[in-house]
Amino acid sequence: MSLLLSSRKWKDLSLLFPICLFLGIFFLIPLVILLIKSVTVPSFGLGNFYELLATSTYIKILGNTFLVATLVTVFAVLLGFPLAWCITLFPKGWGRFLLNVVLLSMWTSLLARTYSWLVLLQSSGVLNKILMGIGLIDQPLELVHNLSGVIIGMTYIMIPFVVLPLQASMSTIDPMVLQAASICGASARSVFFKIFIPLCKPGIFSGALMVFVMSLGYYVTPALLGGVSNMMLPEFIVQQIQNFLNWGVASASASILIAVTLVIFYIYLKVQSDSPTSSNKGS
Amino acid sequence: MLLTPQSIGWKLKSTLYFITGAIASFLALPIFFIVALSFGSSQWLIFPPPHWTTKWYERFFDNPQWIEAALTSLQVALMTSIIATAIALPTSFALVRGKFAGRDYLYSLFTLPMIVPVVIIAVATYSMFLSLGLTGTLVAFVISHVIVALPFAMISIINSLKLFDKSIENAAVICGASRLEAIFKVTFPVIKPGIFAGALFAFLVSWDEVVISVMMASPELQTLPVKMWSTLRQDLTPVIAVASTLLIFISIFIMLVANILRKRSL
Amino acid sequence: MTTQQSSAPLVTLKLLNKEYGRFTAVNKINLEIQQGEFLTFLGSSGSGKSTTLSMIAGFETPTSGEILLHNKSLINVPSHKRGIGMVFQHYSLFPHMSVRDNIGFPLDIRKTPKAERNKKVDDILKLVQLEDFAERPPTLLSGGQKQRVAIARALVYEPEILLMDEPLGALDKKLREDLQDELRQIHKRLGITIIYVTHDQDEAMRLSERIAIFKEGEIVGLGSGRNLYDSPPNAFVASFLGNSNFIKVRAVSTSEAQFEQQTLKFREQTTPIKTQADILLMVRPENLHVLSEQQAEQEPLTVEMNQIAATVEETVFLGESYTCSVVTESGQRLMSKYISKDHCEIAAGTDIVVRWNVNHTNVYDQWKQSDITKA
Numbered sequence: 056m057s058l059l060l061s062s063r064k065w066k067d068l069s070l071l072f073p074i075c076l077f078l079g080i081f082f083l084i085p086l087v088i089l090l091i092k093s094v095t096v097p098s099f100g101l102g103n104f105y106e107l108l109a110t111s112t113y114i115k116i117l118g119n120t121f122l123v124a125t126l127v128t129v130f131a132v133l134l135g136f137p138l139a140w141c142i143t144l145f146p147k148g149w150g151r152f153l154l155n156v157v158l159l160s161m162w163t164s165l166l167a168r169t170y171s172w173l174v175l176l177q178s179s180g181v182l183n184k185i186l187m188g189i190g191l192i193d194q195p196l197e198l199v200h201n202l203s204g205v206i207i208g209m210t211y212i213m214i215p216f217v218v219l220p221l222q223a224s225m226s227t228i229d230p231m232v233l234q235a236a237s238i239c240g241a242s243a244r245s246v247f248f249k250i251f252i253p254l255c256k257p258g259i260f261s262g263a264l265m266v267f268v269m270s271l272g273y274y275v276t277p278a279l280l281g282g283v284s285n286m287m288l289p290e291f292i293v294q295q296i297q298n299f300l301n302w303g304v305a306s307a308s309a310s311i312l313i314a315v316t317l318v319i320f321y322i323y324l325k326v327q328s329d330s331p332t333s334s335n336k337g338s
Numbered sequence: 339m340l341l342t343p344q345s346i347g348w349k350l351k352s353t354l355y356f357i358t359g360a361i362a363s364f365l366a367l368p369i370f371f372i373v374a375l376s377f378g379s380s381q382w383l384i385f386p387p388p389h390w391t392t393k394w395y396e397r398f399f400d401n402p403q404w405i406e407a408a409l410t411s412l413q414v415a416l417m418t419s420i421i422a423t424a425i426a427l428p429t430s431f432a433l434v435r436g437k438f439a440g441r442d443y444l445y446s447l448f449t450l451p452m453i454v455p456v457v458i459i460a461v462a463t464y465s466m467f468l469s470l471g472l473t474g475t476l477v478a479f480v481i482s483h484v485i486v487a488l489p490f491a492m493i494s495i496i497n498s499l500k501l502f503d504k505s506i507e508n509a510a511v512i513c514g515a516s517r518l519e520a521i522f523k524v525t526f527p528v529i530k531p532g533i534f535a536g537a538l539f540a541f542l543v544s545w546d547e548v549v550i551s552v553m554m555a556s557p558e559l560q561t562l563p564v565k566m567w568s569t570l571r572q573d574l575t576p577v578i579a580v581a582s583t584l585l586i587f588i589s590i591f592i593m594l595v596a597n598i599l600r601k602r603s604l
Numbered sequence: 605m606t607t608q609q610s611s612a613p614l615v616t617l618k619l620l621n622k623e624y625g626r627f628t629a630v631n632k633i634n635l636e637i638q639q640g641e642f643l644t645f646l647g648s649s650g651s652g653k654s655t656t657l658s659m660i661a662g663f664e665t666p667t668s669g670e671i672l673l674h675n676k677s678l679i680n681v682p683s684h685k686r687g688i689g690m691v692f693q694h695y696s697l698f699p700h701m702s703v704r705d706n707i708g709f710p711l712d713i714r715k716t717p718k719a720e721r722n723k724k725v726d727d728i729l730k731l732v733q734l735e736d737f738a739e740r741p742p743t744l745l746s747g748g749q750k751q752r753v754a755i756a757r758a759l760v761y762e763p764e765i766l767l768m769d770e771p772l773g774a775l776d777k778k779l780r781e782d783l784q785d786e787l788r789q790i791h792k793r794l795g796i797t798i799i800y801v802t803h804d805q806d807e808a809m810r811l812s813e814r815i816a817i818f819k820e821g822e823i824v825g826l827g828s829g830r831n832l833y834d835s836p837p838n839a840f841v842a843s844f845l846g847n848s849n850f851i852k853v854r855a856v857s858t859s860e861a862q863f864e865q866q867t868l869k870f871r872e873q874t875t876p877i878k879t880q881a882d883i884l885l886m887v888r889p890e891n892l893h894v895l896s897e898q899q900a901e902q903e904p905l906t907v908e909m910n911q912i913a914a915t916v917e918e919t920v921f922l923g924e925s926y927t928c929s930v931v932t933e934s935g936q937r938l939m940s941k942y943i944s945k946d947h948c949e950i951a952a953g954t955d956i957v958v959r960w961n962v963n964h965t966n967v968y969d970q971w972k973q974s975d976i977t978k979a
Contacts, residue, residue, distance in 0.1 A: 088465065
């Protein structure tokens with residue numbers, strides 16, 4: 056009897072053999088080696104980390120990374136919220152259209168969209184032309200290869216990652232609860248701020264964390280739309296390897312990035328499983 | 339109330355329409371803009387362009403480097419898609435059907451490539467392939483793409499398997515089919531759209547992948563995004579708009595198919 | 605009653621046990637199922653009825669115990685070789701096949717020759733009146749039609765036993781009753797053995813020859829519907845099936861108990877009730893007669909009757925019947941049910957007496973409070 060059960064269990068586990076083998080060899084081992092390199096290259100010890108934390112450029116890069124991630128998160132949530140609300144509100148016509156736009160944007164080539172912004176934002180680009188045309192500015196604004204370029208491009212990329220989880224959590228809110236609140240005498244404004252927003256909180260929070268953590272590790276958009284003076288951590292890592300072959304410092308920075316990412320992701324999982332509207336627990 | 343359209347005043351409603359319309363344009367316009375630009379005559383990407391032309395398309399298709407890059411992309415994406423799906427399929431069955439402890443942890447572990455910044459995966463695998471002397475090979479491309487594509491394939495298949503009512507498979511078994519027969523004759527045909535959608539998502543992830551590919555590429559072997567990347571760093575030529583347009587249309591096409599499949603799998 | 609022990613049982617469950625970790629889903633049950641009978645497992649969710657069915661089907665492996673079919677163990681026989689038919693709760697039709705192919709599936713698996721297969725499918729389609737729907741995909745059928753297809757698919761290979769797991773649960777009341785009648789007809793016509801799982805006691809009564817009542821993994825009542833209703837073997841079954849009045853009293857002899865100032869009589873039990881024991885008397889509401897004081901004077905109390913004085917609390921009209929709730933001096937609340945055609949409403953506050961026949965009294969000397977409080 057127990058023999059039968061254990062053979063069943065063994066069969067289940069053998070199905071996991073391919074993925075364990077693949078991810079083990081090609082993902083986990085290289086990742087661990089990279090982490091180890093941070094304390095062994097060029098020599099054993101915490102030298103790389105000391106070097107990093109003692110360099111003002113590095114501190115600036117780290118600060119800049121968190122600044123960009125924070126700003127992008129705030130903007131993406133502000134712009135994503137009305138979209139998610141509308142999609143929940145009008146699931147048929149306008150909402151479905153909005154959802155399709157969001158999905159289209161999310162699944163369209165990242166590089167193509169970033170390139171588009173590069174062209175749109177350049178000093179002879181459409182945006183500057185329009186702004187000058189309507190007389191708002193006399194001189195073209197520097198919108199690209201600086202912080203504003205990165206923020207615009209990244210916010211644009213991240214909006215879908217706010218909208219989808221937020222919309223999912225909104226759609227689990229029972230409209231009757233809101234109706235009950237207004238029957239109890241709450242004005243539309245207080246229903247919104249006292250009932251609706253608190254109920255959306257888990258969705259907002261998990262969407263925001265998701266965007267924050269993704270922004271920290273984003274490479275393509277900052278590399279193309281940002282300037283030299285506001286480099287972010289991922290770019291720094293690539294630069295250290297490709298230009299300076301400095302594996303030690305690169306691995307140390309990578310370790311920091313992974314650590315931050317995993318900590319935030321852990322919080323994200325906690326928030327998701329604790330949220331009152333979550334229907335399944337994390338699986 | 340606030341979640342039903344009837345309960346919202348027209349003032350709020352029209353404000354909402356306006357705001358979301360603006361945000362939706364913000365999301366959609368760059369995509370249309372780039373498609374329009376690929377037909378513009380201006381070398382400097384002036385918009386609106388003085389004339390409409392297909393000369394950038396001619397440039398693109400006349401340049402063997404672009405064509406080769408596109409073909410490499412296609413090849414890598416196809417192989418990635420097949421391998422990722424092949425690995426994800428048994429994994430999904432084990433995770434959904436298995437009764438062993440720690441399934442949630444394994445699921446998190448297998449989705450880790452989605453969480454860990456791509457840059458780090460790129461650097462780590464680059465370092466490995468460098469020491470193996472495999473950078474710039476098709477194998478390196480495919481393996482590193484499968485890592486990031488796997489979670490997408492897996493999630494799609496897991497979702498369709500979770501939606502699949504297992505008692506349908508049980509019905510086949512009680513009708514006399516062995517478990518394996520039931521899986522092949524009933525379960526697979528029913529969740530086929532989900533499996534196919536998973537394969538398409540894996541394809542798309544590989545097709546669009548930039549960071550890892552830039553690391554893996556050699557001058558002899560590069561994918562379309564890599565070629566775009568290296569060209570972009572020199573100038574903003576409209577040929578890139580052409581490449582972008584192609585990427586966009588293939589992405590949209592695949593997304594549409596995947597969506598139709600996903601809906602059918604419900 | 606079809607429990608003649610003359611023929612050997614078709615299916616025997618012996619000390620059948622199923623545990624999930626520390627939770628016991630099915631607790632060492634014993635049961636014999638006769639050839640050709642319609643047996644229903646009745647119980648609330650989590651009572652172990654579906655788990656037992658799953659073990660008979662082979663989808664769950666027992667932790668210990670035996671399942672015998674024709675006196676041969678089924679434990680190590682995989683589901684697909686047990687030759688059992690089953691109808692599932694949500695129909696579980698194959699969505700990618702037409703109705704005809706769904707029904708033909710078991711025959712295709714058995715590699716039945718084409719001509720024979722088609723004939724059998726046609727015959728069974730006629731039986732369930734779905735000839736006109738043969739080529740449709742199951743998604744285009746109504747709930748009742750889907751269920752007919754599922755039944756046809758389970759019957760087409762002529763299994764000895766048909767298992768049905770709440771097959772009508774998803775349908776609305778009227779359709780459910782029609783299909784119940786149809787199912788009873790099919791059972792009569794084919795003489796197949798059916799094991800049916802439901803939580804609906806009306807359905808169990810309507811369909812089955814015998815009912816097994818499940819509670820916390822055990823069978824706490826087994827018999828015909830009539831039997832279980834009239835003389836429930838324990839307080840739980842009494843409370844679970846239909847409505848019941850429970851009166852807690854103290855026995856003063858083996859057939860008498862003291863309640864307030866009155867003496868209540870009951871039949872001698874096979875294991876005699878001990879004097880001074882706390883016991884529970886159960887009377888069905890329809891056996892409890894409410895009489896006004898004048899009526900009581902006109903109709904003298906016979907030896908077979910018990911009588912309690914009480915006050916009417918409320919009378920509710922329910923169409924074919926009234927329910928009248930009355931309260932005795934000590935606060936004991938009793939329900940009486942009577943046909944509305946023959947009686948009229950009794951005003952609240954009226955002093956009355958309630959009477960019932962000694963033969964309609966059931967006595968229990970062991971019970972748990974949770975048995976008699978309906979959740």
